[in-house]
Amino acid sequence: MNLICLSELAIGQRGVIEEVETEEQFRWRLQALGFRIGREVRLIRQALFGGPLQVRIGSVNVMLRRHDAAFIHLRAMG
């Protein structure tokens, strides 16, 4: 099974979180906002000039930076 990074999703594409490979503090923060193994995320949009991503997980919209999103690995859907 091929995993991709959250930062590699196309706009509008969904994926299921398979692993989160970040330092512990950030992982807890992600988890508190719903980034847990098995949850479905969707890339909504990206700001210009390499700016942050808007990601939806459940009912929550969050922004995170591209290089932080690279540590979240997904199984891509669709």
Added chain:
Amino acid sequence: MKRIALLGMPNTGKSTFFNRLTGAGARIGNWPGITVDLLSAKILLGTEMVEVVDLPGLYDLHGFAEDEQVVRRFLLNNPVDLLCIILNATQIDQQLPLALQLRRLGLRAVAIMNMTDEAEQLGIRFDAAALAAGLDCPVCFISAKYGRGFPEARETLRHVLSLDAPTASPTSQTDFVADEALIAEAEKLIARSVKMPRVLEYGLSERIDRFALHPVLGVPLFFLALFLLFQAVYTLGTPLQDGVAWLLEQFRELGLVHLQAILPGWLYGLLVEGVYDGLGTVASFVPVIVLFFLGMALVEDSGYLSRIAFLMDALMARVGLDGRGFVMLLMGFGCNVPALMGTRVIRARGLRLLTMLIIPFSLCSARLQVFIFLISALFSPTEAPLVLLTLYATSFLIALATALLFKNRLGGGEPLLIELPPYRLPTFQQVVLRAWHEIHHFLSRATRFIVAGVVAIWLLTHLPTGVPAGGPETLAGMFGGWLEPLLRPIGIDQQMAVVLLFGFVAKEIVLGAMAVVYGVQGSALAQLTAQHMDWVQAFSFMLFTLVYTPCLSTVATLRGESKSLAFTGVSIAWSLALAWLLSFVFYQGARLLGY
């Protein structure tokens, strides 16, 4: 006295609930074990006086952000009789793990499910009994915004507090250890007690975001919105300001002048030409300040600020900051002090210091009134908004340039994760309350500093006795004389030099000081100012006022929050040097070009 602690994630409406529960009696206090101030209030619950403490919002108990450490230290050092856990009903799936975590502390608790009005619209249904059983505490369903379910929640708090149950307290840091099992437990509880539509669609927020976060249009739309806000404040505010100034002038001409016959000359001078003129000049700006804070409150409560962080992050990353830094600059438009305290959410010290270094360049409301006064005195009504816009743009540019210059010494990144909450239309009451809070803060600051400031200025311009008031032989004249070699190259004369000296204490004093120095107020002050300086001098003065240290409160906050004297020193020295340099370049440049 028994103590209730309010806890919850950010964006749960915790503060709205706190305000409803406590009315207007909240005060800021110090607490054992923590260095930051928390809001608390004493309220009558049933027949008992109870203390309610509003703890900072947190995502989970074992987080490492300063706010999360504050909550832990508070719970370890202060006995709590009841935890009041505020949950956002629209995001119950994200919030339950924190609630379960808090329940593990063993304290008595009541869960408040807030924003049930929005949850209902989204089609979320709760099984109240199952939820209460799962959390092992009473659950109240309310809308803090509209007050629905509030009396019942209050009664539940009273009831639980009156029960004679033993209260355990967390005793050590290990009580806060994370538990992965909690998340599984939360998911099971959700499955048992909450019915959610499969995909939640925030239809309207989504449609707004299509424009507000548009890759190309987003940023121009933001600046347009900002421009319209200031334009509205200016066009609505200045006639009101003129009106208040006129009223105060009439009162002086028709009433106060008669005191001249009764009071000794020096006392009349001190009270009328000093305190009354000084305070009156500042008071005439209250309508502008009120409008300004109404606008700010509307923006802050709407959910737009986190979108601004999204839009600006790429730009801010280039100067070593992140999107939050830009939002804090915007908050600084109101007052720099709370903006500086807002940097607590930044965990990386270097990044936080860099953000704190640029906030004092944010054009705060106290500086705004100085600018509005000088701009209306020296520029035509068509030029005025452009000049003000230039000053705001300068404020941004200086902040960004400063960050760029210092980013290699300070700065440094940390992972960024910000929630973009759905847009909320704040209720009228909410906006008015928020604005009132800010205005109250402004007025108490203003009266404290200004009365002392204008009295001091009056004395300086009238002592020693026997020399012409405001002349070069007075104390003020002497101070001005010493500063002259430094300030002449930037077009600032002796009298204005003294005004700037007092502006270091607080910018609210500047106008009051000008009124005292020139011995007039209202429209006469504007005319006299226009005779004393041309537009080049006025703009140079405004540039200097914009850039040099905002006020003593800001300095104290910089010191308190950075806990570093060296950093505070660098901040002051840099802003003074930059202020002088910019004014010098502008003033000499404009004169060279023949203006």
